[in-house]
Amino acid sequence: MFDVVIIGAGVTGGMLARALSRYRLSVCVVEKASDVACGASKANSGIIHGGYDPLPHTLKAKLNAAGVPLLYKAADELHVPYRKTGSLVCAFGAEEEKPLAALLARGKENGIPDLKLLSGDAARAIEPALSAEVTGALLVPSAGVICPYMLTIAAIGNAMDNGVALLRDFAVCGIARDKDGFTVRAASGDTVRGRFVANCAGGFADRVSEMAGDDSFTLLPRAGEYLLLDKTEGTRVSHTIFQVPSAAGKGVLVTPTADGNLLVGPTADAVKTPESTETTPAGLAKVATLAKRSVPSLDLRQVITSFAGVRASEKGGDFIIKMSDTVAGLLQVAAIDSPGLTASAAIAEYAVELLGRAGLPLEDNPAYCGERADSFAFRHMSDEEKDAYIKAHPAYGRVICRCETVSEGEIRDAIRRNPKAVDTDGVKRRTRAGMGRCQGGFCLPYVRRLLAEENGVPCASVTKKGGESYLTVGKL
Secondary structure, three states, X not given: OEEEEXXXXXXXXXXXXXXXXXXXXXXXXXXXXXXXXXXXXHOOOOEEOOOOOOOOOOHHHHHHHHHHHHHHHHHHXXXXXXXXXXEEXXXXXXXXXXXXXXXXXXXXXXXXXXXXXXXHHXXXXXXXOOOOOOOEEEEEOOOEEEOHHHHHHHHHHXXXXXXXXXXXXXXXXXXXXXXXXXXXXXXXXXXXXXXXXXXXXXXXXXXXXXXXXXXXOOEEEEEEEEEEEOHHHXXXXXXXEEEOOEOOEOOOEEEEOOOXXXXXXXXXXXXXXXXXXXXXXXXXXXXXHHHHHHOOOOOHHHEEEEEEEEEEEEOOOOOEEEEOOOOOOEEEEEOOOOXXXXXXXXXXXXXXXXXXXXXXXXXXXXXXXXXXXXXOOHHHOOHHHHHHHXXXXXXXXXXXXXXXXXEHHHXXXXXHOOOOOOOHHHHHHHHOOOOOOOXXXXXXXXXXXXXXXXXXXXXXXXXXXXXXXXXXXXXX
């Protein structure tokens, strides 16, 4: 019997697992996919939002404002790549300048520091690639960009290092409550028991809640399509560039990423399921057109891939973070759409507080360590340091991914380290092998061979992303 079973190994579940590992508790995270960060946490903008947009006095407003410094702190402790870029919300004409003033006032009410209205010329002085049609902008200095899947991987890895269990390929199909707690059943027939259940199931949180006996909310999945450009475009802008937001969301943005690429998107279209992650010609064309409105000089010939992520919203528009009104011991952490990534560390602290009020004993874990070694330490070394390290560890001298300069040693480390990479997409998210211009065209066979060697399995059994996603069908 675990003290807490967390359903969902996205950024919300991962940050909660890490927060709970500070205490003398037994915690288990269950995830339906073959790896962590396989839902919205791997396919979003990666923006650390300044906090000017949420309606005051909502959970989004409170946790966004509190979450920004907490997230930067967690990223430093976990050595997750991020950049404090600041953001610009751009107006095109006098009519759009009026909402900028309203956003400034809202941001101040939310407690966001150092917000400033700029003229179009002043905005172009700090961001020369902005359109000549931009007539004004809201400068948000506290905003930034972070790698969302690396944050999730690092948070769960740190939690595991502190004693948290992770069960993958655990697709929850039933939850039963008795006097002692919950039995959570997987489609495979496996079960896990917990005194408390934290529902962090992303787009499926309403279904998980219903399984537990609480049908009080319904999620509305919305898909966002993106274009990712090569690092040759990564310095086109230095800030995250927004347009004035609408009822559908914050609109199409243009932003550098934490890893040096340029990202444009997303759309915001209602879809049938949280798994509707296909891209469309119309959606990508819309992203391209709106992105060039902000930054006309964008070179869209440098697009190296496109993707879509589905975020889960609720008709009320706010996060749902509370103990269930109908099922004792069930913590709802649902409808975590934007700014959920930004707020993730604050959400975790708030969720722990709710569990404590509900009777979970929160006794400090004296063995807790919130630091995680830097996964990218080798690439941060000087040439002299790398030379010495390679002499002691020859695998680091063999480059497997030429586009991103990822070595065999880094890949083997990713396969061995919590949470261990078990497929080629898992290696990709942990090391960036396959993230470059050729998108794995050169390195994929080598990554596959290393996975097979490390796990003691035939190459033919290695998958791209678990399940039946085999990379080969046989030998000729």
